[in-house]
Amino acid sequence: MSETPLVHLENIVVRLGDKMVLDEINLKVFTGDRLVILGQSGSGKSTMLRLILGILRPISGVVRYRRLQVQKLSRSKLNLFRSRVGMVYQDSALISSMTVRENLALPVEELSRKPRKEINALIKENLEMVGMSGTEEKLPSELSGGMRKRVSLARAMMMQPELILFDEPTAGLDPVISSVIDELMINLSGKTNTTSIIVTHEMDSAFKVATRMAMLYQGKIIEETTPDRFRASANPVVRQFVTGTTEGPITKTPLNADSSK
Amino acid sequence: MMVSFFLGLTMALLTGDQLEKFGAERLVPTVISIAFTRELGPLLTGIVLAARIGAAYTAELGTMQVSEEVEAIEAMGIGPLRFLVAPRLVAIASLMPCLSVLSVVAALIGSALISWSALNLVPGAYFDAVLTSLIVSDIVTGLFKAMFFGLLIGLIACYQGLTIIGGAEGVGKATTDSVVISITTVIGFDTLFNVILTKITG
Ligand SMILES: Nc1ncnc2c1ncn2[C@@H]1O[C@H](COP(=O)(O)OP(=O)(O)OP(=O)(O)O)[C@@H](O)[C@H]1O
Ligand SMILES: [Mg+2]
Numbered sequence: 001m002s003e004t005p006l007v008h009l010e011n012i013v014v015r016l017g018d019k020m021v022l023d024e025i026n027l028k029v030f031t032g033d034r035l036v037i038l039g040q041s042g043s044g045k046s047t048m049l050r051l052i053l054g055i056l057r058p059i060s061g062v063v064r065y066r067r068l069q070v071q072k073l074s075r076s077k078l079n080l081f082r083s084r085v086g087m088v089y090q091d092s093a094l095i096s097s098m099t100v101r102e103n104l105a106l107p108v109e110e111l112s113r114k115p116r117k118e119i120n121a122l123i124k125e126n127l128e129m130v131g132m133s134g135t136e137e138k139l140p141s142e143l144s145g146g147m148r149k150r151v152s153l154a155r156a157m158m159m160q161p162e163l164i165l166f167d168e169p170t171a172g173l174d175p176v177i178s179s180v181i182d183e184l185m186i187n188l189s190g191k192t193n194t195t196s197i198i199v200t201h202e203m204d205s206a207f208k209v210a211t212r213m214a215m216l217y218q219g220k221i222i223e224e225t226t227p228d229r230f231r232a233s234a235n236p237v238v239r240q241f242v243t244g245t246t247e248g249p250i251t252k253t254p255l256n257a258d259s260s261k
Numbered sequence: 262m263m264v265s266f267f268l269g270l271t272m273a274l275l276t277g278d279q280l281e282k283f284g285a286e287r288l289v290p291t292v293i294s295i296a297f298t299r300e301l302g303p304l305l306t307g308i309v310l311a312a313r314i315g316a317a318y319t320a321e322l323g324t325m326q327v328s329e330e331v332e333a334i335e336a337m338g339i340g341p342l343r344f345l346v347a348p349r350l351v352a353i354a355s356l357m358p359c360l361s362v363l364s365v366v367a368a369l370i371g372s373a374l375i376s377w378s379a380l381n382l383v384p385g386a387y388f389d390a391v392l393t394s395l396i397v398s399d400i401v402t403g404l405f406k407a408m409f410f411g412l413l414i415g416l417i418a419c420y421q422g423l424t425i426i427g428g429a430e431g432v433g434k435a436t437t438d439s440v441v442i443s444i445t446t447v448i449g450f451d452t453l454f455n456v457i458l459t460k461i462t463g
Binding site: 053075078080081082083089091094095107111159 | 325330332335339340
């Protein structure tokens, strides 16, 4: 493959506190991919997404977006880059003092010169897409966790990003909404060729959505391949994750037992 | 404002009492007006706003920080300094001089009442004396100080809020810290100001 990857992590090392969270990570994500990242709680999945957005700096290694080196961007270039990437947070991270409408309008109003009318149309369209029409005037605190997550998904799409990072988009959602979100993620790359990086724990949804899968374990990517090969992987950690048994190298109390949050 | 009103009362009583010994109770309006426009107005307003608005800033931003809202704003490509801090600084820096003026007025009314009842100084004469003793530079100094204190309080409060570690408990602690630090800093800068000012003018 001689094509330039959309996101390219090269020899990334990240240490948080005294814990080596990512240890020499190498990863390429190509345009149109839907990469699912799997890993135990506390294995550094969210950290990896933060790293891509340049919110967190690695001790060593390079994060590339197309040919840009994310860590070397100036403030304004970094903001421009971030505006092209959508992020759905694990805990939604909607601005709690703003209504749903204001939350969705925020990035567009701040970062583009779109007229009011167009913004409103976009809000309507995106809320419809996640099945949240009619909640425009509600505050995040008036919504359930799953509803907030869907609104934050709609927010991430407001800027029509080239890349969307999903941090456990279906965690805590009922099965019907979960599959709606799964479909949404699939459609997104079909229609607009949006690239997605998806962190999830739900194996069913992972296999349904992924075009590639990667497994993060003890700071390393121990497997990175297509879903079919992933399912058939000989690696004992991957096998244990796929089958969901308690027998295997993953024990109940890993190095990072404190990371239940 | 209530604080200033009562402090004005007290100040008038105390200074009046002392000055009366020298037969100089006519100086009360002068002392009070200068003390309040240059010193106590901005200072008291600063202390009150540090406790109310500063604390609110820290709590708001702290909660946003803890719930990853600040990070989400950053991740959208919006600068949190411009979006979250700048408007708050502008607000408190412009509110401070206004409230400071009000507090000076409240103090003057308070002390005029006392002077009237305790020193037999009619309010008309009192305010005449105030007007003659106030010079532009005092007013400007007072207003400038108020604005500067507002900026200080805002900066400290926002900084405390955005650098919170440790969840909801952290918010509570940072809020208290923010109030204590900004009050101390405001008083400290006020002293520094006066030292420099007396050096220059005196
Ligand atoms: N600010 C921090 N200081 C110290 N350690 C941290 C910090 N943030 C995260 N960590 C640690 O880094 C590790 C990775 O955290 P991360 O949030 O990336 O995990 P995760 O894979 O997303 O887990 P989950 O599936 O539970 O969301 C955890 O062990 C956590 O304890
Ligand atoms: Mg996580």
